[in-house]
Amino acid sequence: MLGVAFTIGVLLALTGGTDARRCVAPEALVSRMLGQLEGSVSVTEPPNPSVLLAMNLAGGRDSDANKLLLRQIEEEAVKKAQGKMTSGQVALYVLALLSSCQKPQQVQALGQSIDLVRVLQQKTDEEVASLETDGVPITSLFSVSLDALALCLVQAGGYESAAVALARQVLKPGNQISVDTRAMVVQALVCTYGHVDLQSVRDLLWKAVSTVTNDFLNEQERRKGQIGNIYSMGVALQALETSSKFYAPREWDCAQAFNVVYNHDYHLPMAIAQVLPALVDKPYLQAASLDCTAHTRTSPDQDFSLSPSLETSQDHKGTAAPTLTATIEVHYSIINKLQGAHFNHSIQVEVPAGSTLLRVLKVAEEKEPDTFSFKTEQSSWGPMVVSIHGLAANPRDRTFWEFLSGKDALEEGVGTYKPHDMEHITANFTKGIW
Ligand code: B12
Numbered sequence: 001m002l003g004v005a006f007t008i009g010v011l012l013a014l015t016g017g018t019d020a021r022r023c024v025a026p027e028a029l030v031s032r033m034l035g036q037l038e039g040s041v042s043v044t045e046p047p048n049p050s051v052l053l054a055m056n057l058a059g060g061r062d063s064d065a066n067k068l069l070l071r072q073i074e075e076e077a078v079k080k081a082q083g084k085m086t087s088g089q090v091a092l093y094v095l096a097l098l099s100s101c102q103k104p105q106q107v108q109a110l111g112q113s114i115d116l117v118r119v120l121q122q123k124t125d126e127e128v129a130s131l132e133t134d135g136v137p138i139t140s141l142f143s144v145s146l147d148a149l150a151l152c153l154v155q156a157g158g159y160e161s162a163a164v165a166l167a168r169q170v171l172k173p174g175n176q177i178s179v180d181t182r183a184m185v186v187q188a189l190v191c192t193y194g195h196v197d198l199q200s201v202r203d204l205l206w207k208a209v210s211t212v213t214n215d216f217l218n219e220q221e222r223r224k225g226q227i228g229n230i231y232s233m234g235v236a237l238q239a240l241e242t243s244s245k246f247y248a249p250r251e252w253d254c255a256q257a258f259n260v261v262y263n264h265d266y267h268l269p270m271a272i273a274q275v276l277p278a279l280v281d282k283p284y285l286q287a288a289s290l291d292c293t294a295h296t297r298t299s300p301d302q303d304f305s306l307s308p309s310l311e312t313s314q315d316h317k318g319t320a321a322p323t324l325t326a327t328i329e330v331h332y333s334i335i336n337k338l339q340g341a342h343f344n345h346s347i348q349v350e351v352p353a354g355s356t357l358l359r360v361l362k363v364a365e366e367k368e369p370d371t372f373s374f375k376t377e378q379s380s381w382g383p384m385v386v387s388i389h390g391l392a393a394n395p396r397d398r399t400f401w402e403f404l405s406g407k408d409a410l411e412e413g414v415g416t417y418k419p420h421d422m423e424h425i426t427a428n429f430t431k432g433i434w
Contacts, residue, residue, distance in 0.1 A: 023254035025279035029262070029296060032340065033276045034058055038065035040269035047072035048199050048380050049089070049096035053275040056099035056290060057282040059297040064086035074109035081116055087123035088143025091150040094120055095284060098153060101292035120150060121158045128158075132167045138397065140434045141169060141177060145184035152191035153288040163192035164201060167208035176433050178218075179228030179236055182212045186239035187285050190246070209246040214238060214346070217247060225253075225260040229411045232260050234274030238283035268416060270380045326353040330360045334372065334388050336429040343389060345371050357414040357425060358383060358404070382415030388427055402430040 037051050038060070052069045060066060068284035077093050085093075094104040094116050095247040105117040110282055124147040126135045137144045139371045144162055168187045170177055177185075186209055193205045216227050216236055240252050261279065266272050282290075333346040349363045364372035373390065376383035386393050393400040403410040403417070404426045410417050419425055 010362060019210075022197040023258045024281050025258065025262070029058070029286055030058060030276070033266070033272050033279070034297060035109070036058040036267075036272055036314040037269055037276070038063050041069045043064040043068070043072075046378070047076055048269060048273070049073055049092040051269055052096040052275045052382060053092065053099050053284065053287060053369060056096075057277040058280045058288065059294070061100070061292075061296075066100075070102070071095075071109070073097065074102075074107050075229060077107045078109045078112040078114045081114055081119050085348040086139045086143060087120065087127050088139055088146045089108070090116060090120045090123055093141070093144035094154065095146070095287045098150075099290055104150075117151070117154055117156045121156055123147070123161055124151060124158050127182060128162050128165055131169075134323050139395065140181070141166065142181045142434070145188040148188035149184075149191055150285060151193060153285075154190065159188070159192055160196060160201070163189050163205060167204050168349070170208050170212055171204075178434070179232040179433065181230075183232065183235035183239035184218070186212050187242055189282060191285055192243045206246065209243050212245045212295055213243045213302070214250070217250060217252060220253070220257055225256040227257065230260070230264050231271055231411060233257070233264075233276075234278050236269065237261070238276035238285075240284050241281055242285045268381065270382075279408070324414065324423075328353045328355075328419070328423075330419045331424040332360055332364050332372075333420070333424070333426045335426060337387070338429050338431060340391070347372060353421070354418060357410075357417045357419055360419060360425065365399055377415070381411055382413050385414055385427065388429075391429060392427075396430050398433070400430060402428050402432070402433055404428060 020318070034055060040048070040051060047069055049162055052066065052073055055066050055069070061235055073096055074091060077097075081090050081093065097104045097107065097116070103181050105118075108118055124144070127139065127144045127147060127337075130136065130138045131144070145166055147163040148159040148166065149274050151157070151162070167189055169175065170182055170185050174178055189205045189209050193202060193209070196205070216239065218417070219227050227233060238248075240254070240257070244252065258279070261275055266275055270318065293420070304434050330349050330351065333344065333348065335344045337344075345362050348415055349360050349367070349370060350357075351359050351363055358376075361372070361374055365374060369387060374385055375387040375392075377386045385403070388401055403414065405419070406424055
């Protein structure tokens with residue numbers, strides 16, 4: 001009897017203590033994802049701070065890729081932070097540097113030095129002012145949440161008013177704020193809650209976090225583990241990991257939610273960068289409390305047995321690889337019923353099976369350049385379509401080009417989504433909430 005109890009005790013200690021709700025993914029999956037992140041680092045690509053943050057949270061600090069990425073981040077910070085970077089991008093830089101045990105207040109590279117925290121404070125103040133006057137931020141509520149989280153973690157001023165504004169937004173009756181954004185709001189508010197004394201603010205933050213997290217738990221129950229779509233899971237799990245006291249005594253079935261993630265094969269570095277911290281139970285909230293002296297995980301470089309599907313299954317739905325000669329027909333429409341001269345044009349496009357939607361857009365443009373011209377901008381998630389038929393999306397008036405398959409909004413961008421034969425894709429000029 002004593003032996004059994006001892007074994008259970010040892011097992012509990014190994015799995016992280018007596019808290020039965022905590023989940024951690026299998027080591028093989030964690031090292032495979034770390035390997036994918038390391039593989040995404042390159043001297044020719046713009047550095048992605050979310051990738052560095054995720055590597056550090058998952059314990060992969062010693063790799064060459066990590067060191068290269070840190071240097072690129074420092075150089076990019078001194079070159080661009082002050083100017084064209086958005087508040088959320090600066091916040092991600094701050095979080096990445098904190099997780100690398102660097103001081104964001106004093107970033108030195110290329111013979112220059114910059115205080116990223118001060119830059120972030122200025123940009124956050126502008127976001128909050130816009131939220132207060134126009135009811136919307138300059139960029140996105142997701143970004144403002146990153147801002148508040150980063151400022152809270154470094155204990156610089158400015159995050160409390162951002163957190164209060166965010167709490168009010170998620171508590172607005174009938175708001176349509178996405179799961180992803182509400183999840184990021186949770187981490188910002190949980191951090192702030194730990195540092196404010198004023199009871200009325202604490203009550204507001206408590207109410208906002210418990211409302212959002214209970215909604216997530218309800219959705220998970222209804223949808224057998226899923227919260228939002230498959231790409232929302234990373235940030236949603238991070239939110240639930242940081243907030244158990246806000247939904248207590250309710251318990252979170254983390255195993256059920258983790259299973260949803262295990263059943264998906266993530267390829268995009270950005271998607272992995274949001275999921276991996278959750279899988280090792282190290283949400284962004286812990287970016288400033290990592291043990292910088294600890295031994296880190298080894299990279300899985302040579303261990304191909306861990307990633308059998310990496311090379312072959314670019315198609316996340318697991319369908320068979322197409323033969324090189326097969327082609328598919330895609331019906332593509334572009335619609336603007338919102339602004340200026342309205343238009344509605346359609347075209348039938350033939351592309352090799354397995355092509356991305358970006359290829360469909362390119363073929364449509366080649367066939368009818370006057371009608372189907374388009375522009376993309378590179379982002380952390382890949383190419384984003386910012387203009388079609390000369391009509392440009394404008395973040396200031398909340399317009400963007402939304403992509404649909406039939407009537408359903410796509411859950412991936414044009415750089416990764418692969419249409420099937422006879423699919424009807426629409427690009428609709430839309431006004432959004434973000
Ligand atoms: C806000 C937001 C938007 C806003 C961005 C407006 C703005 N100026 O900020 C709008 C509404 C325009 C938008 C559009 C789309 N989005 Co969006 N978006 C987000 C959200 C909630 C936060 C992004 C953010 O602010 N990040 C913080 C800043 C600091 O980082 P950033 O890298 O600078 O952010 C930029 C990019 O994220 C980019 N962006 C936003 N969404 C997308 C989607 C794609 C495919 C690309 C390439 C770029 C991109 O816009 C941001 C500002 O410039 C994320 C959620 C998440 N989990 O990350 C989803 C998210 C990135 N979006 C997603 C999707 C699917 C789309 C759409 C394809 C939806 C559709 N059916 O049309 C479109 C893009 C279509 C196109 N034209 O190419 C998915 C991407 C999944 C994937 N595997 O690619 C996410 C993860 C949401 C989800 N769970 O489904 N989005």
